[in-house]
Amino acid sequence: GDSVTQMEGPVTLSEEAFLTINCTYTATGYPSLFWYVQYPGEGLQLLLKATKADDKGSNKGFEATYRKETTSFHLEKGSVQVSDSAVYFCALSDLYGGSQGNLIFGKGTKLSVKP
Amino acid sequence: EPEVTQTPSHQVTQMGQEVILRCVPISNHLYFYWYRQILGQKVEFLVSFYNNEISEKSEIFDDQFSVERPDGSNFTLKIRSTKLEDSAMYFCASSPDRGRVNEQFFGPGTRLTVL
Numbered sequence: 001g002d003s004v005t006q007m008e009g010p011v012t013l014s015e016e017a018f019l020t021i022n023c024t025y026t027a028t029g030y031p032s033l034f035w036y037v038q039y040p041g042e043g044l045q046l047l048l049k050a051t052k053a054d055d056k057g058s059n060k061g062f063e064a065t066y067r068k069e070t071t072s073f074h075l076e077k078g079s080v081q082v083s084d085s086a087v088y089f090c091a092l093s094d095l096y097g098g099s100q101g102n103l104i105f106g107k108g109t110k111l112s113v114k115p
Numbered sequence: 116e117p118e119v120t121q122t123p124s125h126q127v128t129q130m131g132q133e134v135i136l137r138c139v140p141i142s143n144h145l146y147f148y149w150y151r152q153i154l155g156q157k158v159e160f161l162v163s164f165y166n167n168e169i170s171e172k173s174e175i176f177d178d179q180f181s182v183e184r185p186d187g188s189n190f191t192l193k194i195r196s197t198k199l200e201d202s203a204m205y206f207c208a209s210s211p212d213r214g215r216v217n218e219q220f221f222g223p224g225t226r227l228t229v230l
Contacts, residue, residue: 032217043121043206043223044158089158093217101217102148102171103208105158 002027006090006106013080013113021075021109023064023090031094033057033066033073034103038087047075047088080113087111117141119222121207127228128197136192136225138207147190148208148219149182151175158206164190165213197229 007022025031035047035057048057053068062077073090087108095101120139128134140147149161163170164182181193190209194201204226208219 034218036221043119044208044221046218046220049218091158093219095213095217101213102160102163102173103150103158103217103219104160107157 002031002092002094002104004090004092004104004106006088006109008107009087009110011109011111013111015082015113015115016079017113019075019077019080019084019111021088021090021111023073023075023106025071025073025090025092027071027092027094029094029096031092033064034091034093035062035064035073035075036089036091036105038089038108040086044089080111082113082115085111085113119207119209119220121205121222121225123225124223125226125228127230130199130229131196134194134197134227136194136205136207136227138190138192138222139188140190140207140209141211141220142188144209144211144220146170146210146213147182147184148210149192150206150208150221151203152206152224153200153203161192161205194227197227199229202227202229 003026032051034049036044037047048059050057050066056065089108090106091103122137147164152158162172162176179195204224206224207222210219
């Protein structure tokens with residue numbers, strides 16, 4: 001079935017450091033890909049999305065590119081801030097494939113940014 | 116900006132008791148979902164609901180679970196006889212359609228603690 005694998009955390013960075021969180025997926029169809037963020041004590045918020053190969057999703061300085069050839073959707077940010085401290089989830093929706101449109105999530109990666 | 120709301124934010128119950136978790140999806144959305152996140156684990160799909168009936172359900176969603184849309188605004192998840200392993204964060208989500216993109220909007224979650 002469909003699945004998402006993302007790098008285990010926690011990740012601890014200093015402010016202004018470069019961030020990469022790896023995400024790879026397995027899907028039977030042609031999925032849409034998402035990154036969700038969960039700030040402490042809050043629910044899941046959509047951070048960015050991409051729906052087809054080579055699309056780049058971007059928001060709040062974060063970027064991720066849909067790479068079909070490597071089945072990856074790595075999250076990057078050039079300069080993290082303390083306020084970026086949160087748990088980041090990679091997810092896919094594969095409407096005509098294994099997930100039938102329901103979101104399948106990775107395990108989440110906790111990011112802590114120190115001043 | 117419209118948002119998904121959930122009540123209560125935290126529910127404590129005794130094993131074997133029934134609980135009802137409530138959600139108010141975004142008003143013009145048509146598809147509704149419940150997910151759960153056991154502490155430290157990934158977010159897992161439970162059930163999707165459309166046109167007043169269940170669209171899909173996961174293996175987790177057994178006979179102890181039920182969903183209902185009792186009126187035009189609320190969407191509820193009932194657990195008939197709670198077990199210790201039902202302790203988790205439960206997220207409601209809604210989406211306006213079910214196309215390839217299937218962007219889902221999440222509520223803040225209800226933390227269920229079964230003692």
